[in-house]
Amino acid sequence: YMLKDTQLKKSLFPVGKLTKDEVREIAKVNALPVSNKKDSTGICFIGERNFKTFLQNYLPxxxxxxxxxxxxxxxxxxxxxxxxxxxxxxxxxxxxxxxxxxxxxxxxxxxxxxxxxxxxDHPLLYSNSAKIEELTWIKEAPCEKDVEINLMAKFRYRQPDQAVTIVHQGDIATVRFDVPQRAITPGQSAVFYQGEMCIGGGIIQSFKRDS
Incomplete structure (x- = not known):
């Protein structure tokens, strides 16, 4: 969501329509050694290392x-x-x-x-809204500033789409959830969709629970 449409227009995704199994089969047919390589489960920039140990090397x-x-x-x-x-x-x-x-x-x-x-299901695990910072749109904003718009959103990997109402003020926004969301975490991304199209996103700065 951090890319602009001008950047995406110049991007090619040659295997974008293929599943991982299909890509592996093509690699196998062409005798590529990665055809049966084990899936990576680590964080890409640190590799298969213990994450706790990695953090302790840099953060006391x-x-x-x-x-x-x-x-x-x-x-x-x-x-x-x-x-x-x-x-x-x-x-x-x-x-x-x-x-x-x-x-x-x-x-x-x-x-x-x-x-x-x-x-x-403890109530303190759930929140009703969040403040988003560093908000960016792939194309133009879907509405004017201070105008409510209904979108779909994801707050974690592979999460089903969640209905939200968003009001933005440039690069910040308030997002209200149609259904209370569990474990909304500051520092993680909120990504917004219209239908199946990703249109933008930002970083969760804080969350709020209704009293």
């Missing part, structure tokens, strides 16, 4: 407490950078509360605290 970890939204201390985290909103695995706690799994609901950067809630 600062341990702090993990607590519930009511203030009950559950344990200690190894550094807020190692956790993401909505995360369940790798928290290293158990035997608390009503037995349901804990999930990351918030990262309190000011106090270096990780806020956890129990159950995958």
């Amino acid at each position: 970890a600062t341990p702090g407490i993990m607590r519930t939204e009511k203030g009950e201390v559950l344990g200690e985290h190894i550094g807020l950078m190692h956790y993401t909103l909505g995360q369940r695995k790798g928290l290293g706690i158990g035997g608390h509360g009503d037995g349901r799994s804990y999930f990351v609901a918030e990262k309190d950067l000011n106090n270096n605290e990780l806020i956890l809630v129990q159950g995958p």
Whole structure:
């Protein structure tokens, strides 16, 4: 979504209409060694390395407490950078509360605290709107500034399209979700669509829950 239509007009995608299996079969027929190469599951710019170790090489970890939204201390985290909103695995706690799994609901950067809630459908895991920054459109904006428009959006990889209402003011926008969204995460992208066409996107700066 960060590219402009003038750039895309000059781009070629020779295998864009083929599935991965079809591309592998073509490679096999032509005796290319990549035909049976294992799929990459790592982050492209660091390769198949342990992500936690990679971060620790560049960012000093600062341990702090993990607590519930009511203030009950559950344990200690190894550094807020190692956790993401909505995360369940790798928290290293158990035997608390009503037995349901804990999930990351918030990262309190000011106090270096990780806020956890129990159950995958806890209200604190959901939000109703988000503020978007660094907003860009592949062509022109789909509406004038301060005018509402209904679009579809994705907030994570392979997520089904989500209906939203967006109001933009140039390179920032307020996005309201038709249905509350789970684990909206600042720093990640919000990508907007009209039908099947990607028309733009931006970076999630913050989210808001209705009281």
